[in-house]
Amino acid sequence: MTRTDASTPIFTDRLATDQLAADLTAAHPRVIDLVARGARLNPDGVALVHLPTPDHPGTDPVSHDRMMGLVAAAAARFRALGVGPTDAVAILLPSCPALMVSLWAAMWAGVAQPLNLLFTRDAIAAQLRAAKAKLLIVPPEGAPAGLYEKVAGLEAEIPGLRILTAPIDGSVALDGEALKPDPDWRTRLDERRVAADPDRVAALYPTGGTTGAPKLARLTERSMVASALGSMLSIDYRRDDRLLAGLPLFHVGGAFVGALAAAAAGAGMWFPTIAGFRNPAVVAAFWQMVARHRITVGALVPTSLGAVAGTPTDGADLSSLRVVLTGASTCPPEVVKRFLAAWGGDAVRQVYGMTEFSGAIAQVHHDVMPDGAAVGLPLAQVEVAVLADGVLHRTAPTPAGELLARGPQVFAGYIDPRQTEAAFYDGWLRTGDICRIGESGQLHITGRIKDLIIRGGHNIDPLILEDAAMAHPGVAMAAAVGLPDTYAGEVPMLFVVPAEGADLADLAGFMESRITEPPARPKRIEPLAEMPVTPVGKIFKPRLRELAAEAAARALLAAIDPAAATAVSAATDGTNGLHLRLDLPPDWPAASAARIRAALGELPLPVVEAG
Template sequence: MKIRTQADIVELERVPATDRIRQHTVAEILRDAAASHGNRTAFRFLSGSGPTDPVRDVGYDAMLRRVTQAANLLQAHGIGPDDTVTLLLPGLPETFIALWAAEIAAVANPVNYFLDATQIAGIMKEAGARALIAADASIFPDIWPKVEAIRQAMPGLKVFRIGSDRTATDAVDFETACAQQPDDRLIAPKPLARDTVAALFHTGGTTGLPKLARHTHGALALMAWTNTLMVDLGPGTVLLNPLPQFHVGGSLFGGLAPIANGWTVVIPTPLGARNPNVVRDYWSIVERNRVTVAGAVPTTLAAIMNVPRDGHDLSSLKTFVTGGSTVPVELIRRIEREIGAPVIEGYGMTEVHCYSTMNPLHGERRAGSVGLRMPYTEVRIADVAPDGTIRGDCPTGEIGHVLMRGPQVTPGYLDPRHDRGAMLADGWLDSGDLGRLDAEGYLWLTGRSKDLIIRGGHNIDPIVIEEALSRHPAVETAAAVGLPDSYAGELPMAFVQLRPDAGATSEALREFCRREIPERAAVPVQVVQIPVMPLTGVGKIFKPALRLQAAQLAFEAALAPLRAEGIAATVTVRNDPTHGTLAAVRIAAPSAAAGSRDAIARRCSELLGGYQIRHAIDFE
């Protein structure tokens, strides 16, 4: 059944989810997939982005055998059903094999390998990791030095190595050891049920203290069905997945869901979209591999649209699927106008096992919205008190907290203290985002109630920036917020109030941050000094005011080219009851030399169209 409207979703839900979803566990998904699609290619790994670079295919049958061997290997090394296995692995077929083996035999814990060793060790300790599977220098050179540091911090850790670097001593060669295990059965199968924990995914920022969301086998099985339902292209679909597998988009929509449906997943080099050559050769990759669905975060979409497409046959491409942060409406329109493939924008969270809403490929796609709710996932817009009390639903079109409930929602964080403020009464999850629902059930995001900065789909915890700046002797208070950016969605920036009689330049404070903040992506691109930090009535920093100020700075800079052309334009960024935030542009009556009003308005929209914040243009 193709999903076109909210009514189609309601009709599907007449059958309970437990009756509709045949598989209950990851093991059953992989077993059924191999039985149904054994002669198909499950994974295609591109060692490089060029046409002569080696390509390696892994079939469905081979995939299942290797997952079985890997699960047996973990058990043979004393890893039990309740033990946690951390993965530090870039984009490889082996990454999915190790992930699923750990979920079947134990509990998987994929971690962002770009974090520093101290942060990774902190996440592993929180997860109670007993084993680590990591890529050696033959695959990606930056990971193994961190492994050595982690081993010093966690004595007794069992370490498995993927790759061909024989200098990585005192680690089990994962692939060689797997080959010695039976591939037709699990030696000591772990009892699996819908509510069995399969994985712990870290969230709440790529920096800062870890929050580990529990993923269950039943929720993953439901996700594998719902997350491809809105696209509904059937077996034989080819998905280009350039996302990292420590992210739910890369591992769930980009892995488990397509495999459950008989798709082929193309992995473009270990670094995916972080590899500049993949971006440069993107359209060639699509053409050579007959890609049907291209997955990408908004920053990648913006980057590839600057790559020449002339001469490439893109007729296989049916759609782009995106998420992670809001896609600028103008970018969606440009892609659909120039390429002819619809852009399917969705919205999800680690806590909801990937996508919870999505625009339907076969129904109306509303640019700027994140679509309709997934079947069996309830979405409501509510008035939520500071203590987490749900005071009631907001009327249609009114902005409130985006809440979700259903079997795809996490049962909670590993540390129950993190549930406070997120896991609300009656099973509702507070996403931390603000939004509104229209009359047809489409969700429109308008802002965030929490403070996370989302840079190109990656979360940055502002407290790490704030704590670093607070260690500077000249800083009295600091607050980090997102600076709107037409490419990354947001970039980290900070406002500081200096101590009386203290002095420090903004560049000196940025250089201090470079030394103090281990995650390069979290270093603020701007540090702005203000005389007095805005405060709430109880003395807390009032970040909504700072976010407006940051947006004002971004839009002032964006309009500079227009002013350089002699056109007097002012912008005021303000709160708006419909859009959450609106950039109101006012343009003085243009001279004849400046061009017509329509031409100036088009030029203004070109400059501002890449931003997630909406804009409106008015002439004096």
């Protein structure tokens, strides 16, 4: 039996777990009901703690009961400002208590619209217009990161929009007025529960890139509740758990795998400065924060996990840390190996999901060991299948093909209905990822059908780069793919075919002037004599990904043993997906071979040795 607030069997008892999750989903028709569950289980327990600096003992903790009172007060304030059940409340705040209160209150009073902090002003404006947002909540003028300054004046540009400020110092207020917790939050909850509609759209999450036409996923109360409950059971969140929140809360991973799942169990969340793991001081102090605050669950994107793995533990007491999660992109095996060596734990547990599924599709459960580089077993109430050569495979093991998923977690379509049809196959959600299901039932993601470049969890549409490049008079053809990277997972790489006689010396500067989002600018530009194409003339991106993988591997080896560059190549097959092939002669020096293997292990790609 696992230790959860509701007595649950181990996750391998699939039928019992599915039934428990279904019962809990039915009993909590709204997100706010799930937040309230934690307050009822653990009213005086810590819900939120803000750490202004990594070595700070923490601001006054917010209990679960107090958090619910603050959420009720904020929801009442939103309603007083005219927010109804279908009105969007956009939130542009870093991770802090005010963000959590605003997020749950927005879902209770209307529709929450979390915004990526890296969006430009133009991208934010496009998102607000697409959602017809009524409110926008931002930090006050002069706060770090300049978020207020980024959106100042949008009220005059977007009809019906009102901007409110919220502090990011650990306190909770709206427009400078401190919120007073509503002691009657239980009454407020029950007043509206009778009319609760589990299929009401309660959140809009951006997906599909950081610029261009907004693509907003409509998440329902039921989809978010089912997602959070699946993660709560998978992670086995407990009321005495302490989560060090490292996943961005404007993404479904941070919001539902982390925040809502923890809140539902009565667990607490610690926010390590407003910059989180983008703050180098937080990375450097990770092990000490775990020891000081007796952290039990850590959640980090792979880039942060890799950075932390390289920091000394300095004898910190890590005995409290029982689960470490990572998601948003593939985590290189060598990074996992180094992290485990520092921590001493048994496994880093992968999380795999997507915005359109309201969070996780699969996770490596708390009581299950990873099957190699697998991303785990499907969550409770989740069904998966693999579509290969027109055949739907639902029984493990399966051949490699596109992963499909279905369950109550599935979104209600995009805000633009024209974008929705392509997201489904015969009632199943298409992930766009190539997957095989192993004998153990765990999912192995081996590639992507979709072309998004995921830079440290930051989605980049390759069309942004391709359109910008094609505007240059010297470019005849252009295609962008992900260049494997030891830190970010992958970064944008641009392949171009120059027009006859063209000089592309100024292309890098031209791209920089055309692409306003720094993460989307190409890290490397590679000219080609000709572009690989399919028999019907379409650019063949799998070959470009192989070229990018070879370029990344050879750049790494050049610093170790330049002679080894010719011993590595890239290939793609149904078993390993895109992978590196290492073919060292039998008489290659052992010490050099060990360094080569360790270096290639830093890349987020399988390495297959010849012979």
